Each structure stands twice: as structure tokens, then as C-alpha cells.
Amino acid sequence: MERLPNWADLVLVPLVSLLMAAIIAGVIIKILGESPVAAFKLMASGALGTQEGVGYTLYYATNFIFTGLAVAVAYHAGLFNIGAEGQAYIGGLGTGLVCLWLGESPFWVVLPLAVLAGAVSGAAWAFIPAYLQAKRGSHIVITTIMFNYIASAVLIFLLVDVLRPDGQMDPATANFPEATTLPTLNQIPVFNLFFTSKVPANVTLLIALAAAFGVWALLWRTRLGYSIRAFGKSEDAARYAGINPFKITMIAMLLSGALAGMMAINNVMGEAGRLLQNSASGAGFIGIAVALMGRNHPLGVVLAAILFGFLFQGGAELGMWTKIPIEMRVVVQGLVILFTGALDVMVRMMLTRIFAAFRGSKTAKGAV
Secondary structure (H helix, E strand, C coil), X not given: CCCCCHHHHHHHHHHHHHHHHHHHHHHHHHHCCCCHHHHHHHHXXXXXXXXXXXXXXXXXXXXXXXXXHHHHXXXXXXXXXXXXXXXXXXXXXXXXXXXXXXXXXXXXXXXXXXXXXXXXXHHHHHHHHHHHHHHHCCCHHHHHHHHXXXXXXXXXXXXXXXXXXXXXXXXXXXXXXXXXXXXXXXXXXXXXXXXXXXXXXXXXXXXXXXXXXXXXXXXXXXXXXXXXXXXXXXXXXXXXXXXXXXXXXXXXXXXXXXHHHHCHHHHHHHHHCCCCCCCCCCXXXXXXXXXXXXXXXXXXXXXXXXXXXXXXXXXXXXXXXXXXXXXXXXXXXXXXXHHHHHCHHHHHHHHHHHHHHHHHHHHHXXXX
């Protein structure tokens, strides 16, 4: 059976999937009465044409890096974590409590504790689905989806009845103390050479990139990472090799939950400066598409996260300056998910046949 070259599988398949999604999106935009070319130009200029646009693109990408890594780590263990959204909610709760309780402490004390609280809270929320999967055989997809709704309900209850300041109607905590404010990219050396005005992207981007490097080092440079990937490839073979399924399932899901929980540093401690009802903003679900498009590799996740950050910010520009509704960005994201996920096999088969025909023509010419 013909197989695609590795470079084509890693690079060409996602690019073709993205191109097909763009074509379908262009057709929809045309049906809505707008020019697809003008719409894509507006998206590009809005997301990449100004410092503010790039800042928002990187801000959204930071969230997607964390949730994409969360999905990717679980996937390598043969687990499909659909619960990154709920884990990000609870991670935000942990981060928010640290900022409220220790906000007057020095920044260099608050930030590590806030990161740790977000990671521990997200991991704790992933613990029960992981345990049910490892011990009881409960399907991880079902339990993590259910825990998304439970996390949302728990957060709403706490914001309305426990953490909401007296006299405030908005279901949110009080604003965090000034000492918890994260440095934005325009305040960080080297980055301030490009960003000369305030942008929403902040130091969390560097934490996300460090997390991506850490995931790569763990999965491809450690014995534990090898065990996780081996277990994900074949549970029976892993058992035969002496790998403990319970241990790997728990570790992979706890790491996944921790990564999702760390996303809260960006939007809870960073942009919002307080804990809000919808703190995750759907980033947990977008992380699934990011991981799929990035082939569950940390580098691919980072690149796919930047693409989805571009779509998120560019879609907002479309909704602001054209008659195209802002929900169009959701449609484009859905198309990308469709072609990189559900129709991935179709795209790969199409490219495999093209490569096979090309090889066949070269072989025929060589024979002549």
C-alpha cells in the first residue's frame, strides 16, 4: 500500500485541508453577498496588520497552545480529553483565589503560585474522569464532557453566591490587586522592539512556549514519555512490556488537566484581571482542533494555535467592519476541524493517489 512521505503527511496534508476549508468559507462569504478576497484581506490586516491586531492574535493563540497541548498529551496515551474547557474553568478558580488572597504580595511570589494553583486545580478536575477510566472502564470522552457542565455550574454558583462582592450585580470576583498585573509584551525586553504600545498578549505567551518545549522533552526524551506513547499505540503491547495502564492513564490525564488549567493565567490573571463566568471562552474545545491540526506535536500545536488566533481575531474584524456576522469565525473554525479531523483520511487518500500517479509516471519515463 502506498504511503505519503513524512514531510507530506506533516506539512502538505494540513495545508491542503486548510485550503479546502478556505475555499468552502469563501463560497459561504460569497453567498452572504461579500467578496471572499476582500474578506480574507480584511482578516489578514485585522489580525496581522497592526500591533494591536498581532497582540490579540498572540493573546488568543496563547490560550489555544495550552488547551492544544492538553489534548495532545492525553491523545498520545490513547485518551481523548474533551474536558479541557471544564479543567480551564477550575484552573481559573484556583488562579483567581491565589490572586485574591495573595494579591498584595510581590509579583515574583504571586505569579509562580498562580501558575501552580491553575495547574493543580486543572489536574484535580481531571483526576476523577481519569480514575473512572483507569479503574472502572468509564469512557473518558463521556466523563470529561459531563465534567465540563459540572465545572461551569460550580463556577457560576461560587461567583454568584460566594465570591461576588456585596452590591455587585455582575457574577464575577472583585478586581485583582494591582500587584497581580502581568507584564505585556510591550514591557518585555526584545518584544518591546516590535510592540511599542500596550497589547493584550503578555508574559503568559512565554510560559506557553516553555510548556510546549517541556511537553516535547517529556514525550520524546524521557522514559515516561516513551511509556505514554507506547501505551497509546497499543495497550496490549504496553501491558506485555510491563507498562502499568493505571499509572499511565492517571499521569497523562493529570498532565493534560494541568496544562488546561494553566490557560487561566492568560485570561483570568492577564486580560480580565478578575475571575469571570465564562473565563475559558470556548478555548478548551478549540484546543481539540488545534491538537488535530498540529498532529499532536508541540511544534504543530504552537503553529496551529497561531492560525486559530488569526481566525479568532480576523473573524472579529469581519464582524465589525462588514455585514458578515462575527459567528463566521466559528464557521471557519468548524470547517478547519472538519477537514483536519473528520475528513483527514479523505485528504490523505487523495494526496496518496496523486503521489502514486506521479511516481508511476516517473517510473514509466525511466523505463522508456
